[in-house]
Amino acid sequence: MSADEGGSIPSDYEIAQSVTTKHITDVVEPYGLEADDLQLLGEETAKVELEAIERLREEGDPAGKTILVTGMTPTPLGEGKTVTTVGLGQALNQLGEDALVAIREPSLGPVFGVKGGAAGGGYSQVLPMEDINLHFTGDLHALTSAHNLIATILDNHIKQGNELDIAVNWINWPRAIDMNDRVLRETVVGLGGDVTGIPREDGFILTAASELMAVLCLADGLEDLKERIARIIVAYDEDGDPVTVDDLGATDAAAILLKDALKPNVVQTIEGTPAFVHGGPFANIAHGTNSLIADEVAAHLSEYLVTEAGFGSDLGAEKFMNIVSRFGDVEPDAVALVASVRALKYHGQDMWPPDVDALEEEDVDAVYDGLENLEKHVRNLQQFGVPVVVAVNRFPQDTDAEVEAVVEHCEDELGVPAAESTVFAEGGEGGIELAEHLVEAADAESEFEPLYDLEASIEEKIETVATEIYGADGVEFHSDARDDIDRLTELGFDDVPICLSKTFHSLSDDASEKGVPEDWTLEVNEIYPSAGAGFLVVLTADVLTLPGLPAEPAAESMELHSDGSISGLF
């Protein structure tokens, strides 16, 4: 976020360098993790051993309250959900509450495209920020390897006689890479004659988009990990029956590659709050939240867990409540909904394509005009029976009049508590009021409930999310999607949650529509099972699963100095 934050605050990297971190064992010890519970990776990073997690489970149910951080429909730069999550954890600790933070683990690929890290920013960031944004603990590399091992075994199976009768044109397991390498989106593999096997069309996806990432983020232990991997559908045979990872005999080998990746990573925020940074699935074709196992550990160790979901209430938060909460013991007790003056003006000005620089000028009227988007997100979250607090993440160019307009509107018109958050510039201290609202909200009796029953038909579930959350009039199923529904129902995949893939630029399926789009129908093109994750993916448009680099990639301005320090990464 540094580029947007003006000149008065040092860069994220400068702030990070100015902090003396504690040894990670000292960071987590007050929360009940001993040195033996950790696999140390340097002095600032550790993985929590699975034995320790078992011990915590045996000691009783997790007692911590879960505060979920989500956002309104954002500008393309994001409105500071991670910053707010980190800052809120710090603020709770400043208030004397026990709090932990859990956020998603960044991918390596995007780091070389656009400058800016994914570990918070300013005085609300997670350290060691360079490691977290580079190889970190190797989880992404392990996922890439496991994903590609399955692909390798699949093509080898075909070459060695194709005993499973796999239909070569019905393979649903591309290869994976953690690099924004767009020329790998569509490829032909297996060229070079008989020696290499059967030529076929193939492609690569970003590792974060692999079903294995979703699986890792939902598994509660090694056995569950193996069961989920086993049932992943990688292809169909000539009779149209699913071919799974287990059919290929690859379950254990893939799980062996992931056995350490499953252990949650723990680091610290700039104020010494323990932070789990573990797992980072897409928030459209997957559920978009950090690992369930990290959330669970955190809820065992602390009174409050602050965790984050990708994009807005229509994407990550909806999925957290309708998908994740069903798979694990993590119900949200309160939601912090991040808004920004910038995003409100973006909606108020009905701006498309985005021109974020144009949003710097004060424009209270535009803020007011944008509030309907924020309100819709509030109402979406309230449908789940969960209390909402609006966090106005303040940027340097925001004026008092703009910020006050938002806070007052929330409290007076929407009837929800709201607070300005200045955690970027001030750390936890800038989130005290927000934290107080959230403690109050989370301590109230929870009436949380998912929005649909699993027993409802696939169509009904999709219609519920489309109309109740997105605000569509209804759903149009294209003929391929109808066929998918028939086939999936026949295969018995109709009693699972649904994971809708939709643009994050709008509440609707049309990126150009700001505010609260009305009079529209959600178009569904394709539905496929993520059988390992345990949900159906519903595609409403093409999803970009392998981004590219811009004309001037961030990589070009990076520098490695002879003392090992880096510049240009953030």
Added chain:
Amino acid sequence: MSADEGGSIPSDYEIAQSVTTKHITDVVEPYGLEADDLQLLGEETAKVELEAIERLREEGDPAGKTILVTGMTPTPLGEGKTVTTVGLGQALNQLGEDALVAIREPSLGPVFGVKGGAAGGGYSQVLPMEDINLHFTGDLHALTSAHNLIATILDNHIKQGNELDIAVNWINWPRAIDMNDRVLRETVVGLGGDVTGIPREDGFILTAASELMAVLCLADGLEDLKERIARIIVAYDEDGDPVTVDDLGATDAAAILLKDALKPNVVQTIEGTPAFVHGGPFANIAHGTNSLIADEVAAHLSEYLVTEAGFGSDLGAEKFMNIVSRFGDVEPDAVALVASVRALKYHGQDMWPPDVDALEEEDVDAVYDGLENLEKHVRNLQQFGVPVVVAVNRFPQDTDAEVEAVVEHCEDELGVPAAESTVFAEGGEGGIELAEHLVEAADAESEFEPLYDLEASIEEKIETVATEIYGADGVEFHSDARDDIDRLTELGFDDVPICLSKTFHSLSDDASEKGVPEDWTLEVNEIYPSAGAGFLVVLTADVLTLPGLPAEPAAESMELHSDGSISGLF
């Protein structure tokens, strides 16, 4: 190696599990590395910080003697060079000498193909063996990422306007993967229309075959790493001029990904001898030895360094002496030449294709017939002025008569010391006599010298190795190779060492020829610069840079148990 070692010795994994390892800080402390010198990765593995290496350099030149382990022309299963290297280090320590071990770092990809690890075996292995054979410290992943980042930036450069005028059909930088995924050998990328860029033929190589691996293994620090990366030639422009990584602006970004990978990994052998396991370049298109920086650190810390070169005296050892010794302060003081009864019978029976099971029966005559291959390797090594000791690595099925035949022949006919080695079955104790011979040899005055002058022409250097080491009558340069020589001489790349790529199955360029092939001419097809590594690669045949999986991959019989233990990996 476990499969070949009979039933009397427990499996490698069982042996590994039976050992209580020391904390790695305690392992290296007696050698002069403090806790602060290490980046700990768990309790058994560490990286040596570059600051510590600088400190050692400032304290003076490395005083340790270097013992290089190489082998005769092996069977496809290998004759136990790594086992001998590890066992010899242990034996030296049992003798009361200070000794360290340095070996290559295994690739992940091959682990899933054929059962068997690459960290020694039996009672001469390096621990933690599962980690070392899986993700270990992430060096291979870092190399894969850095390699593919350069490829990504290259294709992005072309898509964004191709300012450097790169000739799309003259790109010499494939993509890399650490997986035996043969369908990626030959691919077409960039399909899908304008959005993804220019379609072109491409391919993947195994990460270990990347020039970045060679670069990492020759760099002496971050600055040297950057300089080497910068000058790597990735393509030629339309005028035929080289396009380097630096031209792409990717040097620092790639170096940032490799900054931790450059730090040598240190672990321990089963008897607690510190072992550097760092870097693993191919021994045909690259120099085939572990990192120079690991060798250098080891020689600073200890009286003896035992290190290993890939394949036989004609490949890894020749390259260690003609290439590596010129780039760093590592001259071999003695060579341990590993022979096996099995390999001698293989040569004596002129066996091709290999049928290793057929070599189990006692056949002293065949052993005698095979000795000419061993003798040629002895003479090859002696040409460099370095003392040679033959190590007969004993397998369970070998008879006393067979082993004695070899030892006696070496001592009586070849005039070199020899000893049976039983380090697989007995650990260091099984290598005491060998170690005594090597101490004596290494302590003699060194007369080491590389075989050719760098000032000699490219042809002369190739002819020297072909005739003096391989035993060819001469060299035939195909017309493409002649063009390459002219072009490389014009570009000024003629005063560097040469790295010949040749089959390891024979001293000649014909894999089927056993013993000491005579009356043959080495055919050279292509020569290209590894400008970052600093040598020319001379291809005598197609090189398989991306292997495939067999019909029944080892992956299928691997098991991950609920306590995190593994079976089927070894």
